[in-house]
Amino acid sequence: MSGRYVRQSVLPEVGDAGQARLATASVLVVGAGGLGCPVMQYLAGAGVGRLALVDHDVVEETNLHRQPLYGMADIGKPKVEVARAALLRFNPGLQIDTHAERLTPQNAARLVAAADVVVDAADSFAVTYILSDACQAAAKPLVSASVIGMTGYAGAFCGGGPSYRAVFPEVSVDGGTCATVGVLGTAVAVLGGLQAHLALHLLLGLEPSVLGRVVTFDAKRLAFGGFGFADSPEPDAFVPFIAPDAVTKDDLVVDLRSLEEAPVSPFPGARRLVVDDIDGLAAELPAGRIVLACRSGQRALMAADRLRERGLSNLVLVALG
DSSP states (O other), X not given: OOGGGHHHHTSTTTHHHHHHHHHTOEEEEEOOSTTHHHHHHHHHHHTOSEEEEEOOOBOOGGGTTTOTTOOGGGTTSBHHHHHHHHHHHHOTTSEEEEEOSOOOTTXXXXXXXXXXXXXXXXXXXXXXXXXXXXXXXXXXXXXXXXXXBTEEEXXXXXXXXXXXXXXXXXXXXXXXXXXXHOBOXXXXXXXXXXXXXXXXXXXXXXXXXXXXXXXXXXXXXTEEEEEEOTTOOOOSOOOOXXXXXXXXXXXXXXXXXXXXXXXXXXXXXXXXXXXXXXXXXXXXXXXXXXXXXXXXXXXXXXXXXHHHHTTOOOEEEEEOO
């Protein structure tokens, strides 16, 4: 056993058997940003043998206050490639696969199938629901986290426990983004480190299991909380996300972005509505499929909930990024 891991393998909860288990494990990390950086660093440090990194973004200067894997010289480079090089300098014995692409309904099942544990570090409504659906179908555990401002949470879903949809069937109307609300780097680091710990907990098979548990953190009050959801029932039905290229000419597309946000819609003939005006669509009783599109998926999810309350069910969602 390499001396690299002696400080953790001496733990009775790890031991030589646990370290060997980590060496043969595979973790899919979706998102190489503020949450993904500590996740990748600590999983690589612990000796997880194979990491698959998914992120379509390049390094920007605004990332650097909370994403310590990157430096000024990396600006403009794909995050997954810079992260891979940094991690291999740190621990050259690992296998690190990179996917410089978005996580979509088309590639999610393939990427999830190759992993023992999936980590959702993308902080995206659409990605979280897509990954939850794929992990639930494949019986793979999902560790998901989100941070906004100075508060956040991390939890373990699927893989024998309830899915993310079972716990969070709806999204918050007041949800924002790091760009609009802001985010403190240390708050992200705490939650990303917690995600890495949850992933290691699952890989090592420690008891009691972390599946069915959420931990919350308020960095301003310096307070931890959380709750269990092991008995949460799965929803009877839900509205799935689809890839933009799965939209057909027979679909009724509603682009929920404003003209200021997106002057041109990628869908010819798309209607422009806001969530508060979506109720009128139910009165039309469209015969075909309704596609609800927005940037992150948040508004599409809220619009879908309102239409389902009014009896429409042939709905799908698109997150345009």
